[in-house]
Amino acid sequence: MKNMQNAPLGIRKVLLGILGMIWVAGFAACDKKTDPSAAGAGGGAAAQRHVLTVKGAAQ
Amino acid sequence: MTKYWVLITLFLGGAMNGQAATSPSSLIVKVFEMRVSKNSDCSDAVTIFRTASPTAVDLAGHPTLGVGAIPHGTYHCLMFHIDDLVTLVPLAADGLCTGGPVTLDIFGDAVNDLSVSPDGMAIHATANVSDFPWVYFSDSPLASTINNCFEPNHTGCVCSGPCPLTPLTVSSDRTLSLVLNLDDRVIGTGGPCRLLLPPGMPQSALSIR
Numbered sequence: 001m002k003n004m005q006n007a008p009l010g011i012r013k014v015l016l017g018i019l020g021m022i023w024v025a026g027f028a029a030c031d032k033k034t035d036p037s038a039a040g041a042g043g044g045a046a047a048q049r050h051v052l053t054v055k056g057a058a059q
Numbered sequence: 060m061t062k063y064w065v066l067i068t069l070f071l072g073g074a075m076n077g078q079a080a081t082s083p084s085s086l087i088v089k090v091f092e093m094r095v096s097k098n099s100d101c102s103d104a105v106t107i108f109r110t111a112s113p114t115a116v117d118l119a120g121h122p123t124l125g126v127g128a129i130p131h132g133t134y135h136c137l138m139f140h141i142d143d144l145v146t147l148v149p150l151a152a153d154g155l156c157t158g159g160p161v162t163l164d165i166f167g168d169a170v171n172d173l174s175v176s177p178d179g180m181a182i183h184a185t186a187n188v189s190d191f192p193w194v195y196f197s198d199s200p201l202a203s204t205i206n207n208c209f210e211p212n213h214t215g216c217v218c219s220g221p222c223p224l225t226p227l228t229v230s231s232d233r234t235l236s237l238v239l240n241l242d243d244r245v246i247g248t249g250g251p252c253r254l255l256l257p258p259g260m261p262q263s264a265l266s267i268r
Binding site for chain 2: 047049050051052053054056057058
């Protein structure tokens with residue numbers, strides 16, 4: 001941070017922008033991991049289907 | 060004493076002949092659709108299989124009527140959309156029920172037979188005409204083995220209402236049988252070849268196994 005304070009204004013802006021992009025990307029990645037709609041999460045037994053076969057009989 | 064026994068025997072013989080009936084050796088039906096419901100009143104049903112042009116199948120051969128995907132769970136009502144005209148071959152001759160195939164109506168009593176679709180539309184019975192009724196099986200308190208199975212409720216004759224069902228728990232692939240048992244219900248004496256069904260014969264011909 002002390003080095004940034006000594007850096008020219010333009011370079012500081014670029015560095016802050018890069019830091020901001022890294023922060024946003026990290027936040028988005030973290031959010032995706034907790035997304036309940038992600039594949040494999042939730043569903044379970046309620047979404048399971050089975051095959052029902054109906055036969056006919058005269059007795 | 061002997062003549063009394065002869066008279067009794069003749070009387071019983073005559074009575075038995077009057078009640079004679081036969082059974083089918085083949086029984087051809089058509090099933091259009093099956094739905095299942097998790098409710099004992101058969102509401103909110105989902106379709107398991109449906110076809111606009113079902114194949115006519117002989118129940119004597121234990122055919123497959125339909126196959127479909129069913130979600131995990133316990134079901135308290137099953138219902139089938141069927142053609143009420145069935146074609147059978149009498150196992151033995153009985154009066155006018157002789158020879159080859161005969162087409163009979165299991166939903167043909169205009170006074171006592173009433174069905175309703177899962178969507179609530181009334182279906183009235185006309186003798187010897189395809190009326191395409193629904194048949195219901197549930198664990199409702201209204202279900203009885205003496206019902207004709209054509210309704211989920213009890214609004215028609217005293218014989219109307221669902222037929223009994225043991226709740227169907229689905230946790231793996233399952234196979235069921237829809238049974239139409241017309242044994243000793245095909246009668247050709249005292250009138251045209253016809254079927255003995257509720258309320259005349261108070262025992263449902265339909266069941267689930």
